[in-house]
Amino acid sequence: MDRWQAMRIFVKVAETESFSESARQLRMSAPAVTRAIAALEDLIGARLFIRTTRSVKLTEPGSRYLDDCRRILADIDEAEAAAAGSYATPTGTLSITASLLFGQMYVLPVMHEYLETYPTVSGSLLFVDRPVNIVEEGIDVAIRIGHLPDSGFSAIQVGSVRRVVCGSPDYFEQHGVPATPADLKDHRIAVSTSAWTSPHWRFAGDHRVTIDAWLQCNTNDAAIATATAGLALTRVLHYQVGPALLDDRLRVVLADYEEPPLPIHVLHPEGRHAPAKVRAFVDLAVSRLRGNPLLN
Template sequence: MDRLHLMTVFVAVAEEESFVGGARRLGMSPPAVTRAIAALEDRLRLKLLDRSTRHVRVTEAGQRYLDDARRIIAEVDEADEAAAGINAAPRGHLSVTAPVLFGRMYVMPGIVEYLQRYPDTEVSTVFVDRVTNLLEEGLDVGVRIGELPDSSLRAIAVGHVRRVICVAPAYLERHGLPRTPEELARHTIISATGSSAAPEWRFLRDGTAQSLRLKSRLTVNSNDAAIEAARLGLGVIRLLSYQAAPALEKGDLQRVLAEYEMPPLPIHIVHRDSRHGSARIRAFIDLMAARLRAEPALNCASQA
């Protein structure tokens, strides 16, 4: 069998963690997929997949081969697109990652527009509140909030957000307005998404960053849940400004201690470097960058 075809089958099975799922993705029969994997393992003289009645997992050798196979397939696809011409219509599969709430609020509408505009494309998403490794996880494009570490990724700036302190008007009526960061120690604190029971919040005072460790009364692993608890008047929450924007606009939450906020955090679209560039990646980045730059909630660098 063609080696590139075998690689493609292996990547599909590994990513779906299922022979049936890989077959469905490729439009092949499960027996044909099984034969392809067997032929690839025979060619390499390596066991690439561990099979059980419930799961399919890549072996250690299989993980290394998976990373290389993804890169090779991507380069072949990009070479085909380059040969077809710079104006070729986007086609093929695109994988996108972003933070969970940001992905739902801002990336998913862009993905829907992209799929409607380019009918020969497919998109898969990884919306998680952690920094993903695009190369190791086989992802094409990501959205990053915060300063970027040095890397081989290309980055396009699309906006800024701030960390803001918010409370519900009903909470303020009962407990009063905190006027300095230190006064937060007397208030009920809500922490979201991976925060410890004693989160460390940073503030800017006279041009100097200061940290304040606070004890949370409620800690949740979902920004949506934390926002709901704050909206219902439980306590004080720290959010990224885009997360708070809908509730602030409705008046469900109120921003406090704005004069102590840290400098804004940049938002970037990042993608893997490429010799040829990909029509599907270029088109998606252009569309998404235009949408994000037009969002008022994502361009708050100058707001107090």
């Protein structure tokens, strides 16, 4: 018999002052209760009860041990209740990671809504353009763009993104519209060195173009701002310029030459055993991201 169960039996006998009544309440046989107390006394090396034909009374060591047992059992009950609660009700701190611009544009609003809905949860966001080991860095949920390696993690696809070449209407009015990828050699190109380190741009149909950048920027935002200002074309993931496309500040060209889109996944490592805080966020994120027309 395990020690936790033996301590539970001991507390019951101390409270009822009866082996038979304890056995009845615990739905055990009286001999089993007697054996449990005897085994506990052997383990401790002290008598816990003074037994007579009419009464069962605690010894002095038994009285001290009773206080300790009650405290230990209460701590166990509290720990189990806390663990069960974390799987039933969202609580604690939820940590999310995503790429920088995607996180700021699309994940941050989901986190705002989530925290407003679940006031017992606090949030932690890691938006970086680098690979994140979600286990080693203690991340609960990751939103990933691109094809995923086999990991055993739970992954739900919520959309897809395309690499697009885009520019402003003013730029196209002054410099013309490229009809094929090869035409890009005759245009100004602003590139983000943080996102695309290679000057060789690939397109569908095995088209390849070596880009001589007119402007190199260390952020996507700077390259996009340059294109929006009408100074150059740029190539980015279409979600990054979604608002500018909707209000016609930017337009996509060479759509017929785009490579297959990249999937977007909501990823977490705990599968069916994920705590409530993770399940609630995943459900909300899947709903909101799938419902966003800029991500499909």
